[in-house]
Amino acid sequence: MRTTTTTVALLAATAFLLPTSAHAASEPRLGDCAAGELCLWSKAGFKGTRHVYDLAHTDIESCTPLPPGTDAQSLANRMGRPVTTYQSAECAETGEFDTHPGAGTWMPQVPYRVKAFKVWES
Template structure:
């Protein structure tokens, strides 16, 4: 719907735009903006059921670290290796996962809990340095 409305607006603008260089430039800018807005969103990162996947960079890029539910202690703080952090994540554990800005899972820094049924976060609001997996 958004693309259709935008296309109609661009068509009307083109129909009534003056045939000057400034009018042509305005139409070209509007077309470029429409094309940028219609660009595809990033692909979801690959993460299998039962896994918590963390990517080093936004949009599921950079090094991926996989933590399987079978290898995690429930309700224990799991710190990422020293100096490591994540900016994107996928929670496929089937359980809620809280990510922490603090490597000690301290709640004095930023933290967020994500449902476990299949949550993909292309850009965390902070660098993730630790996490906890919770009982349902």
């Protein structure tokens, strides 16, 4: 009886250490994209190569293409400013594009491959 009680207690204690769902385990950690950054991942679910941009190294209201031959399938906008992402590497509005608010937007899967972006003043 004592062994059963001990086993049950140990199982209950370890349950708190495990993620509550597969969704929780796939969520990015806040430290994966710091405040003031735009983070773009090459694969859905915040996986793959990550490109990080901040205001100190990004022109406002200018088209910023991702490095040649790369694109992004998930993103986090923590810049504090709206960011428009584009399917076109030239920020052309003939392809898909979306504006993401700067209040901490996390998108595990964008509906198109992001190839460029613009950061807006407000």
